[in-house]
Amino acid sequence: MTKKNNSFVSYVTIISIIFLIIFQIGCQESNNPVGVEDIVASKTETIIPLTGGIIEITTENVGIIQLIVPPMAVSDTERITIQVLNKYLSNPFSNNIIPTIRILPDGLRLDSLVTLKLVLNNPVSDTSKTILYYLMKPDLALPLKTRWVNKSEVIGEIYHFSDYGGAVPTEQEIQSQAGSLINQFSCDVWNWQSFSQFISAMLEYIELAQLLGYDDLAQQLINQLEQRIIDQVNSFLDQPIPEEPCGYYINTLLKYSEMVFTMVNNEALVERCQNRISEVLNRCYIRGEIEFDYDYSYSDANGTIHRSHSGFVPFYVNTLSEPHGQVNGNGTVEWTGEEHAGECVGTEVLTGNVTLTGELEIDNQGIAWLNVQITETYSGSVTVVCPGGSRVLPMNPPTTETNVRFLMEDGAYVINPPPTPMTGYFKWILHLQHLPGKAYCFEND
Incomplete structure (x- = not known):
């Protein structure tokens, strides 16, 4: 085997999306400061892109909390912290089942979804009506896409770090939150993570509406969600392709295109996404x-x-x-x-x-x-x-x-x-x- 007169500085960047372009524009969320006295337990681990990692903490007021970060989910080495509070931060639900879980650095966007796994000390009675949620602001919460293993163990998907909780929303709260979310949520086109969290939340609210028999509301939300995806993706595709598209840009393009291919009935937009993917992939693989x-x-x-x-x-x-x-x-x-x-x-x-x-x-x-x-x-x-x-x-x-x-x-x-x-x-x-x-x-x- 021969070797040229080159030395590798780091080839990890090739696998972890080379030449990452970091955009700081994002969806706004309320800042909920807490004091040291509000924190029941805290654990910090250093997570590197190549291997990812798992952070686990156990508390009496929740149970076992695991944050599972897959390889390449973070673009840089990060000090990631889980904090468990002794209270519920102000939120739109009347029946909370766990205190607030804070994941830091607050607002850190991920290159792929991260898993939040809970094994609760107090099992829930009805998993179909129980949610984990991302607290965007005191009067607006986004339910996570979740999978209940049993009445104690639940796995949720998150796209950025913030404040999270769990609740059993009432029928009125479901209707109110779904309507508020579809009407109030806005997000910069470069922030696919927050938009993905919005999509997951709306799908959860649609499923809850169907479960409760609100079929007209569910269909209305489906139609509105489809149009929001069309508008968001078209706005992104209207942006010029950066000179170096092989990092954040192509990742964002692939995430948005997946939404279009799986949830939108719009042939023109599908073709537009396919053409853009072909153009950019040829410059990035x-x-x-x-x-x-x-x-x-x-x-x-x-x-x-x-x-x-x-x-x-x-x-x-x-x-x-x-x-x-x-x-x-x-x-x-x-x-x-x-x-x-x-x-x-x-x-x-x-x-x-x-x-x-x-x-x-x-x-x-x-x-x-x-x-x-x-x-x-x-x-x-x-x-x-x-x-x-x-x-x-x-x-x-x-x-x-x-x-x-x-x-x-x-x-x-x-x-x-x-x-x-x-x-x-x-x-x-x-x-x-x-x-x-x-x-x-x-x-x-």
Whole structure:
């Protein structure tokens, strides 16, 4: 394997969305200061992008609280704190089931959703009417998308850090909050996290309205929500594409497009999203080729065979969405060979369909490796010419799979010997054609 005169500063940025553009404009929420005397328990952990992490705290007034941060959910190393209060911060619900849980840094936006898991000391009686909520301001709360494992254990999804609680809202509170949210909520187009939280909250209120038999209200909210998505996404697409779109911009585009593809019946907007994604992805994925160079021979008392394979198979590495670092590629490789047995000569001509899969890996030294599984399926024929005539025979050798590990540098190569008793080599060469934000990943020695 060869190595150029480059040193890796950090290749983590490639997997964690390279050259992140941070926008500070966001949806406003009320500030609810609390004193030290209001905090029952607090725990802080340092979370890094590559690994994520879990913060867990247990209190008598709630139970077990877990914040599960997946890899790449934070764009920078963060000191994240869970605080459990001894009171309910002012909120629009009359029947709260847990005191306020505060997650800091307040307002921190996430690149992917984070899980808030609670195992309650006091089980709820009806999970279908119990919510976890994000407290946007004292008179407006957004229910989280939740999954109840049982009457004590609930899992909620959050998109940014703030104040959270749990409640059993009344019918009047559901109607009031749903109406207030759809009418009052506004969000900057760059803040997909808050808009996603809004979408989840509205879907929860719609589900509660349907559960209570308010079908007309539910349909009205569905129609209004669809229009809000259309307006928000069109406003985002009206913004100019930044010069470097391979960070926050593409992440925001993919999040908004997912909303359109799953919740909106608008062909023009769907096509607009698809066109924008194609335009931007071409500028953001790692792209390259693997060159195939096989040369091997076999001989015995009956004759000799000499074969060579050559070709280039393109691939890309997904650096933008989960699963980060996934390798995908396919193409063809040509196989030529010559057989000699007595007075007969055989000429082999085959074409191989090649599929590349695998992942980009960062080792514990911060060095990037490309782990690729190569699957080759060949078909063709051999033309045998003897003094008495010629024949064309089909050749369909079995599919092979080979695992190859490249140093993630242009020109790196791997050489394997062929199976015995053959002599020669199987060689693969890595060609990197496009590295988004390359200046941020390498520096010259």
